[in-house]
Amino acid sequence: MSVASSDRSLGDASEERCFLSTSEASALERELLDEYRFGRQQLVELYGHASAVAVTKAFPLSSLSRKQRTVLVVCGPEQNGAVGLACARHLRVFDYQPSVFCPARPADALHRDLTTQCEKMDIPFLSFLPAEVRLVDAAYGLVVDAVLGPGVRPAEAGGPCARALATLRRLSIPLVSLDVPSGWDAEAGGDSEDAVQPDVLVSLAAPKSCAGRFSGRHHFVAGRFVPEDVRRKFGLRLPKYSGTDCVAAL
Amino acid sequence: MSVASSDRSLGDASEERCFLSTSEASALERELLDEYRFGRQQLVELYGHASAVAVTKAFPLSSLSRKQRTVLVVCGPEQNGAVGLACARHLRVFDYQPSVFCPARPADALHRDLTTQCEKMDIPFLSFLPAEVRLVDAAYGLVVDAVLGPGVRPAEAGGPCARALATLRRLSIPLVSLDVPSGWDAEAGGDSEDAVQPDVLVSLAAPKSCAGRFSGRHHFVAGRFVPEDVRRKFGLRLPKYSGTDCVAAL
Numbered sequence: 215m216s217v218a219s220s221d222r223s224l225g226d227a228s229e230e231r232c233f234l235s236t237s238e239a240s241a242l243e244r245e246l247l248d249e250y251r252f253g254r255q256q257l258v259e260l261y262g263h264a265s266a267v268a269v270t271k272a273f274p275l276s277s278l279s280r281k282q283r284t285v286l287v288v289c290g291p292e293q294n295g296a297v298g299l300a301c302a303r304h305l306r307v308f309d310y311q312p313s314v315f316c317p318a319r320p321a322d323a324l325h326r327d328l329t330t331q332c333e334k335m336d337i338p339f340l341s342f343l344p345a346e347v348r349l350v351d352a353a354y355g356l357v358v359d360a361v362l363g364p365g366v367r368p369a370e371a372g373g374p375c376a377r378a379l380a381t382l383r384r385l386s387i388p389l390v391s392l393d394v395p396s397g398w399d400a401e402a403g404g405d406s407e408d409a410v411q412p413d414v415l416v417s418l419a420a421p422k423s424c425a426g427r428f429s430g431r432h433h434f435v436a437g438r439f440v441p442e443d444v445r446r447k448f449g450l451r452l453p454k455y456s457g458t459d460c461v462a463a464l
Numbered sequence: 465m466s467v468a469s470s471d472r473s474l475g476d477a478s479e480e481r482c483f484l485s486t487s488e489a490s491a492l493e494r495e496l497l498d499e500y501r502f503g504r505q506q507l508v509e510l511y512g513h514a515s516a517v518a519v520t521k522a523f524p525l526s527s528l529s530r531k532q533r534t535v536l537v538v539c540g541p542e543q544n545g546a547v548g549l550a551c552a553r554h555l556r557v558f559d560y561q562p563s564v565f566c567p568a569r570p571a572d573a574l575h576r577d578l579t580t581q582c583e584k585m586d587i588p589f590l591s592f593l594p595a596e597v598r599l600v601d602a603a604y605g606l607v608v609d610a611v612l613g614p615g616v617r618p619a620e621a622g623g624p625c626a627r628a629l630a631t632l633r634r635l636s637i638p639l640v641s642l643d644v645p646s647g648w649d650a651e652a653g654g655d656s657e658d659a660v661q662p663d664v665l666v667s668l669a670a671p672k673s674c675a676g677r678f679s680g681r682h683h684f685v686a687g688r689f690v691p692e693d694v695r696r697k698f699g700l701r702l703p704k705y706s707g708t709d710c711v712a713a714l
Contacts, residue, residue, distance in 0.1 A: 250584050251577035255505045267708050307688055308708055327501035334500050335691045438557055441585045458517050458558055 230451035232464075233423045236365050236400045242419060242440075242448055250441065254324060258293065261418045262300020264436030264460040265358070265392050268416045269301070270308055271461065272390065272432045273356060282355030284311045288343070288382065290361040290375055290396070291320040297392055297418065298360025299328035306335050313354070315340040317361070317374035343377075347384045357382060359391040359410055364400035364422050367408075382410050390414040394422050403427035416461070420450050433464040480701035482714075483673045486615050486650045492669060492690075492698055500691065505574060508543065511668045512550020514686030514710040515608070515642050518666040519551070520558055521711065522640065522682045523606060532605030534561045538593070538632065540611040540625055540646070541570040547642055547668065548610025549578035556585050563604070565590040567611070567624035595627075597634045607632060609641040609660055614650035614672050617658075632660050640664040644672050653677035666711070670700050683714040 234242060246252045275283065287302040289295035295316065302312040314332055316339065319325070333339065344350055350357075359382055361375055379396050382389065389412040394400050397409035401423040404411065413430045419437040435453055438460045445452055453462035484492060496502045525533065537552040539545035545566065552562040564587055569575070583589065594600055600607075609632055611625055629646050632639065639662040644650050647659035651673040654661065663680045669687040685703055688710045695702055703712035 251580040253505045253577060255503045256509045259506045259509050270708050304689075327503060330501040334693070336693070439554075443584070443586070458520050 230449050232451050233421050233426055234448065234450070235423055238448060239364055239400065239420070239422050242444065245444055245447070246419075246440075250444075254293070258296045258300050258324065258328070260439050260460075261297045261392075261436055263304050264438070265297060265301040265360075265390075265416050265418075266304030266308060267459075268414070268432075268434040268436060268461045269305060269310070269356075269358065269390055271434065271463070272414045273388070275309055278355060283309070284313065284354045285356050285358060286340075286350065286354040287312050287314050287358040288361050288378055289314055289316045290363075290366075291316075291318045291325070292363055292366060294360050294363035294366075294393055295320075296324050296328055298358060299325065299332055301358060301360065301392065302337055303328070303332050303335060306332075306337055312358075313338045313340060315343050315378065317343070317378040318372060343381055345377075345381060347381055347386075350381065351386045354387055356388040356390060357385060359389055359396050359412060361396040362394070364394045367397075367399075376408065379408060379410060383408075388413040390416065392416050393418040394424055395428070398424045400424050417464075420445075420448070420452060421464070434461045435464060436461045438462075480699050482701050483671050483676055484698065484700070485673055488698060489614055489650065489670070489672050492694065495694055495697070496669075496690075500694070504543070508546045508550050508574065508578070510689050510710075511547040511642075511686060513554050514688070515547060515551040515610075515640075515666050515668075516554030516558060517709075518664070518682075518684040518686060518711045519555060519560070519606075519608065519640055521684065521713070522664045523638070525559055528605060533559070534563070534604045535606050535608060536590075536600065536604040537562050537564050537608040538611050538628055539564055539566045540613075540616075541566075541568045541575070542613050542616060544610050544613035544616075544643055545570075546574050546578055548608060549575065549582055551608060551610065551642065552587055553578070553582050553585060556582075556587055562608075563588045563590060565593050565628065567593070567628040568622060593628055593631055595631060597631055597636075600631060601636045604637055606638045606640060607635060609639055609646050609662060611646040612644070614644045617647075617649075626658065629658060629660060633658075638663040640666065642666050643668040644674055645678070648674045650674050667714075670695075670698070670702060671714070684711045685714060686711045688712075 289298035305312045391412035398404035403424045414432045455462045539548035555562045641662035648654035653674045664682045667685045705712045
């Protein structure tokens with residue numbers, strides 16, 4: 215890799231940034247899918263695994279009572295929700311007690327297969343989310359928000375997702391958002407009334423612009439697999455991952 | 465998961481075993497693919513990532529000179545080879561210096577996509593493997609054998625794979641075999657002349673019977689994701705994985 219090293223001046227440090235705009239984020243994903251030929255299933259697995267690892271770093275099993283290990287993973291109908299389903303499965307493997315709620319179940323094969331994997335691993339699926347927040351606060355130790363990804367507004371996502379977000383916004387238990395907090399504009403941030411305010415943010419591949427306005431306790435990046443050339447092409451300054459860690463704290 | 469816990473008597477410890485026969489191993493894979501709806505791409509990614517992590521445990525980067533970080537990954541035309549390609553990519557991400565040799569390049573989409581991912585990450589592909597073993601010994605720090613999986617005999621695999629194995633058998637540098645050492649009978653072991661004798665074995669999902677005859681330095685199992693119910697159904701006694709580790713030493 216001597217070529218890659220000597221080539222580093224292309225992405226001069228002074229030009230590098232930590233965040234991607236919405237169009238850059240979608241260009242980066244297209245690069246991974248079209249140029250690098252990553253499969254959707256492969257990306258979702260990598261992101262879901264890393265998201266679960268991030269949860270274990272923010273809320274180590276050893277620091278939690280049995281009751282606090284119960285995690286409600288709320289999964290939307292797009293890729294963000296698919297990542298949530300893979301995250302729930304890995305959390306189960308890591309001895310957490312996930313339950314899943316899908317406000318709107320999509321019919322695509324990827325969601326269907328990931329759902330089957332969870333169901334067959336005895337992960338309960340809720341048929342509805344109690345509107346009374348104290349019931350949710352009492353039943354779970356934390357919530358994973360995998361409802362909406364970048365570029366999806368609550369109004370576009372439809373009634374069931376908007377209603378779920380209305381509940382998530384009012385919870386007292388810790389909230390972990392995957393990629394972008396649901397309801398946030400991926401660039402402008404989360405000033406809207408529809409936005410959740412997470413305690414933990416797990417940026418997938420690389421942080422989106424809105425992450426600069428995140429003020430919660432922990433911010434992780436789950437993009438260890440992102441090829442060095444892609445990082446350089448987008449002029450991204452990413453954290454150093456240690457050992458074989460798939461996430462890094464920012 | 466109280467049901468699962470109380471149900472544990474079904475797989476009574478006295479009946480449990482550490483190894484799978486060839487037919488059990490293929491039944492376990494069918495269970496994951498057909499019942500659990502895991503995708504081939506998803507399994508290969510999980511196995512390839514875990515195999516790379518196993519290499520980092522057996523040969524930590526910090527213990528290696530720059531020269532010793534060069535890894536030749538020899539990938540066959542079946543699933544074992546696909547896992548090798550994913551392993552090579554993750555080794556690159558972990559700062560090893562992999563090169564790949566594919567004795568027979570298959571035309572299926574999964575191999576093609578995994579090959580593209582490696583090529584675009586500047587992982588060199590060898591057009592041939594030097595028959596003179598001292599050249600290979602001199603050029604690489606270690607070799608990953610991802611040539612043949614369980615149930616594939618060298619004679620069936622065709623000339624190019626058999627010739628590659630003939631070279632691997634005579635190397636002095638450490639050899640890491642994925643799932644079963646190439647040329648071994650998955651049940652009877654590696655007494656045949658075609659068999660390689662690895663220093664490290666990484667069993668995928670669960671050890672196959674032949675692993676009982678493995679006498680190398682390290683034996684890892686890469687099957688953290690295997691659902692508990694599958695483990696129980698096959699009466700498998702598997703090692704305890706710690707933290708978020710995807711492999712465990714046996």
